Amino acid sequence: MGKSTLALPIESLENQLRERFPEASIQLDRPRKRSGVWYLDLRWKGHPIAIQWQEGLGFGVSSSVAPGYGEGADETYPDAEATYGRVVSLLLSGAYTAPPEPVRLSELRKERGISQAELAELLDKQQGEVSKIERRKDVKLSTLRDYVQSIGGSLQVLARLPNGVVRVIEIDDGQDQPPR
Amino acid sequence: MASSSKDERIAEFLRRLSIAPPAGTAEEALNLLSDTLNRVEDELTEIPYDPENWQTDGRMYPPRIDSGREVTGRDDLVRYRRKAHNTYIHENGGIEIRDINGFVIFSKEGADGKFVEFHTD
Numbered sequence: 434m435g436k437s438t439l440a441l442p443i444e445s446l447e448n449q450l451r452e453r454f455p456e457a458s459i460q461l462d463r464p465r466k467r468s469g470v471w472y473l474d475l476r477w478k479g480h481p482i483a484i485q486w487q488e489g490l491g492f493g494v495s496s497s498v499a500p501g502y503g504e505g506a507d508e509t510y511p512d513a514e515a516t517y518g519r520v521v522s523l524l525l526s527g528a529y530t531a532p533p534e535p536v537r538l539s540e541l542r543k544e545r546g547i548s549q550a551e552l553a554e555l556l557d558k559q560q561g562e563v564s565k566i567e568r569r570k571d572v573k574l575s576t577l578r579d580y581v582q583s584i585g586g587s588l589q590v591l592a593r594l595p596n597g598v599v600r601v602i603e604i605d606d607g608q609d610q611p612p613r
Numbered sequence: 614m615a616s617s618s619k620d621e622r623i624a625e626f627l628r629r630l631s632i633a634p635p636a637g638t639a640e641e642a643l644n645l646l647s648d649t650l651n652r653v654e655d656e657l658t659e660i661p662y663d664p665e666n667w668q669t670d671g672r673m674y675p676p677r678i679d680s681g682r683e684v685t686g687r688d689d690l691v692r693y694r695r696k697a698h699n700t701y702i703h704e705n706g707g708i709e710i711r712d713i714n715g716f717v718i719f720s721k722e723g724a725d726g727k728f729v730e731f732h733t734d
Contacts, residue, residue, distance in 0.1 A: 462682065462694055469679035472694055474713070483696045483713070487679075490667045495696045501619055502626070502710070503650065503676065503695045505669040532669045540618050 443471045443486035446513040450475060453521060477524050484516060492516040496523055496530045507532045538580060539567045545584045555583040574604060617657040622673065626653045627719050636706030637724035639691065643702055647675035676700050690729065703729045 440448070447461050450473075457477035464470055473484040485493040485506055493506020494516060507530035510516040523530065542552055549567075553560040556579060566576060578588040590602040617625070630649045636642035650673060651662065660672040676693030684690040684701070693700040698718075701709040705723030712718055722728045 464679060464694075465681050465683055465691075466679060469681065470677065470694070472696070481713075485696060487667075493667060493696070495669075501673060502623055502698055503674040504671070504697075505667055505674075506696060507669060509668045532671070537618065 441467075441471070441486070441488075442513045443473055443484070443492070446484065446486075446492075446517055447473055449513070449517050450520065453517075454524065457524075475520070475524075478527075480524055480527060482520055482523060484520065494519055494523070494530055495532075496528075497532055504532070537567070538577075541581070541586075542567075542584055547584055552580075552583055556580070619671075619673070622653055622657050625657065626650050626673070629653065630708070630719065631721060635722050635724045635726075636708075638706055639702045639704050642706040642708050642723070643676065643693075645706075646700070646702075646708060650675045676702075701729050703727075 444461070447459060450457065451459055454475075454477050457475055459476075460474045462472035462474060468488060471486045473486070475482045475484065480496070482494065482496045485495075491512065492510045492515075493508065494510065495507040497507050508519065510519060522528070542549070547555075549560050549563045553563045556563065566572060566580060574588070574590070581588045590604055592600045592602055594600070626649060629652075630646060633645055633649060636645045654660070654672050655662070658672060660670055662672070663670060664674050664677070674695075676695065680694050682692040682694055684692050689704045691702050693702065697713050699711050699713070701707075701711070703709075703723055705725050705727055707723035707727060707729040708719070708721045709717060709729040710719040720728055
């Protein structure tokens with residue numbers, strides 16, 4: 434008997450993406466055993482995405498540039514269709530996936546190259562108060578919002594649902610809304 | 614216990630791996646790498662060990678056996694893939710970790726003193 438010629442889900446996804454993005458660099462990284470973890474590395478207009486797949490586990494999508502070694506996928510999807518939709522969305526929007534793991538406030542501040550003293554000045558607080566915020570286990574949303582805005586970002590609260598869908602939570606934190 | 618940042622944990626993992634006695638076989642090398650990384654993560658994070666987690670939980674995990682790949686023309690070398698790195702394990706116990714762009718971030722010799730080599734001819 435000959436070998437099965439049925440394409441694996443990740444091979445089908447590869448074909449779909451090659452058709453949709455003919456100028457993209459796309460490489461299928463095959464494991465030694467078919468039952469292993471497969472990777473599909475895609476780069477389009479300087480935007481890299483790593484897609485992983487394994488029988489029984491489904492797909493994983495990662496495009497974040499966070500440091501690390503040996504982590505799992507940033508996002509997971511049950512099938513090729515959902516993965517294709519997400520990858521196309523990421524490429525067209527130029528967005529990056531965000532790992533669901535938490536990051537400490539002090540790490541965010543250091544990534545932005547801002548010292549505690551500088552942030553204290555921006556927040557009109559004492560340096561000791563900034564230190565307390567960074568070590569506190571329960572922080573007010575308004576405090577978080579001010580902290581993140583002061584390092585140049587904006588605060589979003591996300592809900593990650595079991596089916597892989599991520600939704601932004603709308604929270605009325607009492608901040609005055611700009612006039613319409 | 615306060616968890617260390619990922620940068621600090623990677624640095625500690627590579628520091629410990631670099632000063633460990635070299636491995637003599639591929640199996641020993643994989644065990645050395647796995648044990649070193651797992652100890653660092655046990656000591657420096659509060660994230661529980663759950664290697665079956667398909668989605669990242671913030672913890673770093675050693676290469677999975679089923680992520681092994683053949684290296685063309687090299688029966689002496691196996692490449693283990695994760696999303697952002699390739700880890701090469703040589704039959705002499707040598708270890709080389711490269712990022713996905715091929716930049717070498719760590720290299721350790723095997724017990725015979727030889728590092729992982731890639732022939733370009």
